[in-house]
Amino acid sequence: MLPYYYNIPAVSILLCMISGISIPLLSSGRRAYRLTLFVSATVTLLSALLMYKVIPLNEYFTYMMGHFPAPWGNELSAGPLEAMMGFIFGLVMFLSLLGGSMTLFHDILPGKQKFYFTMMNMLMAALLAMTYTNDLFTGYVFIEISTIAACAIVVARDTPKTIGSTIRYLAISLLGSGLFLIGVVLLYCITGHLLMPNIQTQVLRLVSTGLYTVPLTVVAGLLFVGIAIKSALFPFGAWLPMAHGGATTTSSAVLSGLVLKGYIVMLIKIFYRVFTIDVIRDLNVTNIMFACGLAGMIYGSIEAFREEHIKRMLAHSSMAQIGYIFMGIGLDVNLGVAAAFLQIMVHAFVKPLLFLCAGRLSEVYDHEKSSYRLRGSAHKDWVAGIGFTIGAMSMVGIPLLGGFAAKFYLVTSAMMNPAKLWPALITLMISAVMNALYYMPEVIAIWTRCELCTPNPVESNLGFDLISAPLLASGVIFLGLNGYTMIQVIQRGLALL
Amino acid sequence: MKQFIVELINDRFMIAAVLLFGLGFMNLLLQKNLIKKIIGFNVMDSSIFLFLASQGYINGRIAPIITNGVFDAEVYINPIPSGLVLTGIVVSVSVTAFFLALTVRLYGIYKTVDFDEIMLLINKEAE
Amino acid sequence: MNIETNFFKRLNDWVNGEADRLFPELHETDAPKPPEPVATIGPLPNKDVLFLTSYQAVALIVVIGMVSILLYTVYKLPLFGVADNPAVNEVVERYVEKGLEETGAVNVVAGMILDYRAFDTLGESSVLLLAITSVMMLLLKDEKNTDPDEELIEAHEAVIEDHNRDMILQTMTIILMPAIMLYGIYVILNGHLSPGGGFSGGAILGAGLILFASGFGHNRVKKFFNMKTFRTLTTIALLGYGVLKTYSFLLGANHLPTGIPLGTPGAIFSSGLIFVLDICVGLIVACTMYGFFSVFSRGEI
Numbered sequence: 001m002l003p004y005y006y007n008i009p010a011v012s013i014l015l016c017m018i019s020g021i022s023i024p025l026l027s028s029g030r031r032a033y034r035l036t037l038f039v040s041a042t043v044t045l046l047s048a049l050l051m052y053k054v055i056p057l058n059e060y061f062t063y064m065m066g067h068f069p070a071p072w073g074n075e076l077s078a079g080p081l082e083a084m085m086g087f088i089f090g091l092v093m094f095l096s097l098l099g100g101s102m103t104l105f106h107d108i109l110p111g112k113q114k115f116y117f118t119m120m121n122m123l124m125a126a127l128l129a130m131t132y133t134n135d136l137f138t139g140y141v142f143i144e145i146s147t148i149a150a151c152a153i154v155v156a157r158d159t160p161k162t163i164g165s166t167i168r169y170l171a172i173s174l175l176g177s178g179l180f181l182i183g184v185v186l187l188y189c190i191t192g193h194l195l196m197p198n199i200q201t202q203v204l205r206l207v208s209t210g211l212y213t214v215p216l217t218v219v220a221g222l223l224f225v226g227i228a229i230k231s232a233l234f235p236f237g238a239w240l241p242m243a244h245g246g247a248t249t250t251s252s253a254v255l256s257g258l259v260l261k262g263y264i265v266m267l268i269k270i271f272y273r274v275f276t277i278d279v280i281r282d283l284n285v286t287n288i289m290f291a292c293g294l295a296g297m298i299y300g301s302i303e304a305f306r307e308e309h310i311k312r313m314l315a316h317s318s319m320a321q322i323g324y325i326f327m328g329i330g331l332d333v334n335l336g337v338a339a340a341f342l343q344i345m346v347h348a349f350v351k352p353l354l355f356l357c358a359g360r361l362s363e364v365y366d367h368e369k370s371s372y373r374l375r376g377s378a379h380k381d382w383v384a385g386i387g388f389t390i391g392a393m394s395m396v397g398i399p400l401l402g403g404f405a406a407k408f409y410l411v412t413s414a415m416m417n418p419a420k421l422w423p424a425l426i427t428l429m430i431s432a433v434m435n436a437l438y439y440m441p442e443v444i445a446i447w448t449r450c451e452l453c454t455p456n457p458v459e460s461n462l463g464f465d466l467i468s469a470p471l472l473a474s475g476v477i478f479l480g481l482n483g484y485t486m487i488q489v490i491q492r493g494l495a496l497l
Numbered sequence: 498m499k500q501f502i503v504e505l506i507n508d509r510f511m512i513a514a515v516l517l518f519g520l521g522f523m524n525l526l527l528q529k530n531l532i533k534k535i536i537g538f539n540v541m542d543s544s545i546f547l548f549l550a551s552q553g554y555i556n557g558r559i560a561p562i563i564t565n566g567v568f569d570a571e572v573y574i575n576p577i578p579s580g581l582v583l584t585g586i587v588v589s590v591s592v593t594a595f596f597l598a599l600t601v602r603l604y605g606i607y608k609t610v611d612f613d614e615i616m617l618l619i620n621k622e623a624e
Numbered sequence: 625m626n627i628e629t630n631f632f633k634r635l636n637d638w639v640n641g642e643a644d645r646l647f648p649e650l651h652e653t654d655a656p657k658p659p660e661p662v663a664t665i666g667p668l669p670n671k672d673v674l675f676l677t678s679y680q681a682v683a684l685i686v687v688i689g690m691v692s693i694l695l696y697t698v699y700k701l702p703l704f705g706v707a708d709n710p711a712v713n714e715v716v717e718r719y720v721e722k723g724l725e726e727t728g729a730v731n732v733v734a735g736m737i738l739d740y741r742a743f744d745t746l747g748e749s750s751v752l753l754l755a756i757t758s759v760m761m762l763l764l765k766d767e768k769n770t771d772p773d774e775e776l777i778e779a780h781e782a783v784i785e786d787h788n789r790d791m792i793l794q795t796m797t798i799i800l801m802p803a804i805m806l807y808g809i810y811v812i813l814n815g816h817l818s819p820g821g822g823f824s825g826g827a828i829l830g831a832g833l834i835l836f837a838s839g840f841g842h843n844r845v846k847k848f849f850n851m852k853t854f855r856t857l858t859t860i861a862l863l864g865y866g867v868l869k870t871y872s873f874l875l876g877a878n879h880l881p882t883g884i885p886l887g888t889p890g891a892i893f894s895s896g897l898i899f900v901l902d903i904c905v906g907l908i909v910a911c912t913m914y915g916f917f918s919v920f921s922r923g924e925i
Contacts (some may be wrong), residue, residue: 002878014870021862024757024855049845065743068726071715074743095707115761122754129747137581141747145754146590147594152758155599158768160606164619167599167612171534174592175525178541181585182518182694185545188700189552192710194577202710218697309843495634504703510696518636519691526683555712556705562819563724570720573732575712577719580737583823591755594916598759601920605769613676616714 006063008050009132012086013125018120020218029105029113036117037097040124044090050083055489062134062197071198077116077134077273079119081341081493085131088348089369092257092472093124094311102461103363105187107157107248114155117485123149123254127262130444136184136193137276139156139266143230144178146468147173150259151400153251156245165242174238180226187274189221196273203451207279222227223270229296231263233326234288234296236251237319241303245312249359256318261344264325271329272481272497281332290330290420294427297336303432310358313438314351317395320431321347323409326377327424338490339409342483346394349475356468361446364455374442376450385446387469392439396431402476405483407432410476411453508549517544531600531610535593542589546582553578701818728886728895731817738821738898738905742869745878749905752912753862759916763924797839804832812906816895822905829906830913837914842922845914851925854911861907868904 019039022034051060060079068072078086097104097120126146130173133139151173157164190193190212191202206212229236244252271280280286300320305315321343328340361384364377378385394403407428414424479486506511524537544575561576567569600610607615702709719732719740729735737745763769776894808828837845875882887894918925 007874007877010873014873016742017746017871018863018866020751021753021859021866024859059686064877065873066739067872067882068740071720073740073876109766111764111766112761115757118757119754123752126748134922135744136654137741138566138578138747141584141588141744141751142590143745145751148592148754148758152754153593160603160760162621163599163602163762164615167596167603168616169533170596171525171538172590172595174538175522178518178538178545180520182548183543184582185549185552186697186701188577188581188711190710193714193715214699214700258817330635362611374738380500411865477597504699507704508698508701510704512695515691515694515698518694519687522690523683523687526687530844551704552709552711554705555707558707560819563720563722563730563732567841568721568724570717571707572857573720576736577716578733579733582740583737584744587748587823588751591751594755595758598762599921602762603768617672617870618630 002063005050005053006061008046009076009086009128012046012090013076013128013132013288015039015487016125016128017112020118022117022126022446023114023121026114029108029110030115032114032117033097033101033104034122035291036096040090040094042090043124043128043320044087044094047083047086050078050186051080052081054078056153058492058496062468071193071372072134072240074138076132076417077196077197078132079493079496080386080489081265081497082131084489084493085261086128087343089124089127089131089258089262092348093254094473095468096250096253096257096352096356099352099461099472100248100253100359101463102459103249103359103378108395109158109264112158116153117226119149119156123153123246123259125156127130127258128325130262130389131269133266133269134197134273135195136187136199140177140181140184143177143263143266146262147177147230150255153254154247156251157246157248159246160210161242162246165239165246168237169243172236175447176226176229176236179229180223181348183222183226185223186215187275188214190219191283194415194463196270199274200276203275203279207282207437217283220280220285221288224267224289227263227267228289228292228326231260231267232322233292234299234319234323235292235320237296240289240319241312241315242306243489244315244318245309249355252315252359255357256315256350256355257348260318260322261348264344268329268341269497272494273386276284277334277337286332288330289326293323293325293327293330296320297327297427297431299323299482303369305434305438307438310362310442311355313356314358314440317350317438318351320435321351324406324428324431327427328410328413329476330415330486331417331420331424332398333413335409335416335487336413337494338352338411338487339406341490341494342409342479342486343406345486346406346476346479349472349479350394350402351475353469353472354395356464357384357388357391358474360458360461360464361388364458364490365453366456372475375445376453377455378446383469384464387473388441388446390473390476392443394480396436396440400477402479402483405480405486409430409483409487418427428435434449502607505593511548512553514548517541517547520544529613531596531612532604533613535596535600538596539589539593542585546585549578549585552570650746653908662798687918701721702806708791717905723891727898728889729898730890730895731816731818731821734816734821734898734902735895738816742901743873743900746865746869749862749865749908751887752908755860756912759919763923765918770923783902784842786843793839793882797835800830801836804835808832812902813892813899815902816898816904817890817892822864822902823909825902826909827913828905829910830917833910833914837917842918845918849914849925854922857907858911858915859888861904863902865901865908872897 016039019035026032033092053436062075065074065076077486080430110424122145126142129142130139151170157160191199192201193202232240244255272276285376298321304313307316325340325343328336341388360381361374361377363469364380392399397404397407499594521537521544523540525534528534529536555574557573557575599616604610604614609619719736723732723735724730726733727739806823810820811820811828812825872882886895886896915925
C-alpha cells in the first residue's frame with residue numbers, strides 16, 4: 001500500500017478533468033463558477049498537504065497511472081518542486097477567478113459562461129499534468145489541451161479584436177506544438193521509449209557511445225524551440241501582447257501568470273529528467289537560451305516602455321520577465337536554474353496581481369485602458385491602487401519584495417559563471433532601469449488626483465478586496481522575505497529531479 | 498554512391514514526411530488565406546503521422562492483432578506508433594475545427610479570409 | 625452550341641470563385657443581396673510592404689534551413705523497416721506477448737491505448753470535448769454573432785430547402801443509413817478484437833448522422849438528437865470514461881486488483897474495461913462529429 005499522499009497528483013488532475021467534463025450538466029454560469037472555485041481551492045489544499053509531506057522528507061516519487069510500471073504504462077512523478085508548482089497553480093487560479101469575477105460575468109455572454117469554466121477547469125488539469133507528468137507523450141497531449149483552452153479563454157470575450165488575436169495565437173502555438181511533436185517522435189525513434197527515466201538511460205548510453213549525436217542535438221533543439229514558442233521567448237513571442245492584452249481580466253491573469261510558466265516548468269523537467277542538465281549544456285542549448293533570454297529582456301522592456309494601453313504594457317513586461325527566466329536557466333550554474341524557478345514563482349503572483357488591479361482601476365473610468373487616462377483612479381479604489389503599487393515595486397526590484405529576491409539570486413548566479421557575467425549584469429541593469437521607467441510613471445499617475453475627471457461609482461467586489469489582492473500581495477512579500485529559504489528548497493528539489 | 502542511393506530509396510517515407518512537413522510549415526507561416534493556412538497545418542500534422550507510422554513498420558511483419566494464437570513479438574509490427582498516430586489525429590481534428598470556427602467568425606465580421614487584411618482592419622478599428 | 629460553351633464558361637467562373645452560383649437565373653427570386661463590405665483598405669503603406677517582404681524572406685530561410693536539418697537527421701536515423709531499430713525493444717515485446725493476457729484485447733493497439741497508456745487517451749477524448757466546446761462558444765447563435773437580416777434570409781432558405789429535398793439523396797440515405805449505422809456499431813463493439821475501435825467507429829456513426837441530416841434536414845434529426853441529448857450523451861460518455869479510469873488508475877497505482885473480469889480472449893464481451901471504454905469513446909466521437917457539422921452549418925444542434 002502506498003502512502004496516501006502519493007495519490008494527490010493523480011487525484012488533483014483527475015478532479016479538474018472530471019469537474020470540467022461535468023460542467024455542461026450544471027444549470028448556470030454562476031454554478032459553474034462556484035464549482036471551479038471549489039475545485040481550484042481543493043487542488044490548492046491538496047498540494048499544500050503534498051508540500052507539507054514531501055518538502056521536509058525531501059522525497060521524490062513516481063506514480064503509476066494504471067496497473068503497469070515504468071516502460072509500459074503512463075506515469076506521474078512528483079517531488080517538492082512539483083508540489084510547490086501545483087500549490088501556486090491552484091492558489092493563483094482561485095485568486096484570479098475570485099478577483100476578476102465581476103468583469104468576467106460582464107464580458108462574457110450568459111449563454112457562454114459555462115463553456116468558459118469548462119475551459120478553465122481543463123486548463124488547470126493541463127497545467128497540473130504538464131507539471132507532474134513523467135511521460136513525454138502525455139506531456140504533448142496536455143500541451144495541446146492547454147493550447148486549445150488558452151485560446152478559448154482569450155476568445156471568450158468575443159470582440160473582433162480578440163478573435164483576430166486568438167487566430168494568430170493559435171497559429172503560432174500550433175507551430176510550437178508541431179515542432180514539439182516531431183521532437184518527441186524523433187526521440188522515440190532513437191531511444192524507443194516515451195517515459196522520461198527510460199529515455200534518460202538511453203540518452204546517456206547514446207551520449208557515451210557517440211551514436212545518433214546529430215538526431216539528439218536536433219531533438220533538444222526542437223523541444224526547446226517548440227516550448228519557447230509557446231512560452232513567448234523573445235523572437236517567438238510576437239503573439240503575446242495582443243492575446244493577453246485583449247482578453248478578459250481573469251484570462252489575462254491566468255495566461256500571463258500560469259500558462260506560460262506551465263510550459264517552462266515542463267521544459268525544465270524535460271531537461272533534467274530526459275537529457276540531464278549536463279548533456280543539455282554540452283549540446284549548447286543553454287547558450288541559445290541565454291542569448292534569447294537577454295534579447296527578450298531588452299525587447300520586452302522597450303516595447304512595454306512604448307506602450308500606452310495598460311494591459312498590453314503588462315503583457316510586454318511579461319515577455320521581459322520570461323526573458324529573465326530563460327536567462328537564469330541559460331547561466332549554466334545550478335543556482336541559476338533555482339533563481340529562474342524563484343522568478344517563475346514570483347511572477348506567478350505579481351502578474352495576476354497587476355492584471356487584476358489594472359482591471360479594477362480601469363473600471364473607474366469606463367473600462368478605459370490608456371494609462372494616461374487612469375489618473376487618480378487609485379483614490380477611488382485604494383485596494384487596487386495599493387495592490388498595483390506593490391506589484392509595480394516588486395517588478396522594479398525594491399528590496400523585501402519578491403522581484404528583488406529573484407533578481408538578487410539571478411545576479412548571484414551570474415557571478416558564478418565568469419563567461420556570462422558581464423552580458424547578464426549589463427542586461428539586468430538596463431532592464432531594471434527600464435522597468436522603473438515604465439512602472440513608476442504608472443504608479444504616480446494612478447495616485448495623482450485629477451480634478452476634471454468624472455469617475456464612475458465603483459462597485460465593491462469583496463472577493464477582490466478581502467481575499468484576492470491581499471493574498472496575492474502577501475505572496476509577493478512572503479517570497480521576498482523568504483528568498484533564501486525558497487532557494488534552498490528549490491535547489492534541493494532540483495537535485496532530486 | 499550506390500550505397501547512398503539505396504539508403505535514399507529505403508528512407509523514402511521519412512524523406513517525403515520531412516518535405517511535406519516543410520511544405521505545411523511554410524503554408525502555415527506564409528499563406529494569407531486563412532483556409533489555406535489551415536490546410537498547411539493539416540499537411541504538417543499529417544507528415545508527422547506519416548513519419549511516425551513509417552517508423553513503426555518492419556519489413557515482412559503483420560498488423561499487431563493477435564492471429565491464430567501466435568504471441569511471438571517477431572511476427573508483428575511495432576504497435577506503439579499506431580497508438581500515437583491515433584492520438585495525434587484526434588488532436589489535429591480538434592484543433593482544425595477550432596481554427597475553422599475562428600475563421601468563420603472573422604469572415605462573418607469582415608467578409609474576407611485574407612489574414613493580413615483582417616489584421617489591418619482590426620488595427621484600423623482600434624485607432 | 626452557344627449554350628454549351630456558355631455552360632463551360634460559367635462552370636469555369638464558378639470553379640474559380642468568380643461567380644456565386646452556377647445558374648444565377650434560377651435563384652433570382654430568393655437570392656440574398658451580396659453583403660456590403662464592412663470597410664475597405666487602400667494600397668498598403670510602404671512600411672508594411674517592406675515588413676511583409678522581409679517576413680516572407682525570413683520565413684523561407686527558416687523553413688529551408690529546418691527542412692535541410694531534418695533531412696540530414698533522417699539520413700542519420702535508423703533505417704526504415706529493419707527489425708533491429710531502437711524502437712523495437714522490451715516495451716513492444718511485452719505489449720505483443722503479454723498484451724492479451726494482461727488486457728484481454730486481441731487488438732494490441734486497442735490494449736495499448738485503452739489500458740497501458742489510457743491516461744493519454746483520456747486526455748485525447750477531452751481534447752474532443754474542448755474542441756466542440758470552443759466551436760460552440762464561437763458559433764452558437766447569440767446576440768454578438770447574428771444579425772436580424774441574415775437570420776430572416778436563413779429562415780427563408782431553410783423553408784425552401786425543406787420543401788425541395790433532393791430525392792436521390794433521400795433515397796440513397798434510406799438505403800445506406802442502416803448499413804452505415806450497423807457498420808459503425810460493429811466497428812465500435814469489435815474494437816478489442818479487430819482493427820477499429822471507438823475513434824473509427826464513432827467517426828462512422830457521426831458520418832451516418834451527417835448524411836441523414838443532409839438528406840432530411842436538421843429538423844428531422846432534432847426529433848431524436850437535440851442539444852439536450854447531445855449534451856447528456858457527451859457528458860455521460862466522457863464522465864463514464866473519466867470515472868471508470870479514475871477507479872482503475874487509483875487501484876492500479878496502489879497495487880490493488882480492480883475486480884473487473886477480463887473474460888475469454890476473442891469473445892465479444894471480453895477485455896474488461898476496454899469494451900466499455902470503446903463504447904464511451906465511440907459515443908463521444910460520434911456526437912462531436914455531428915456536433916461540428918451542425919454547429920458549423922446552422923449555429924445550433
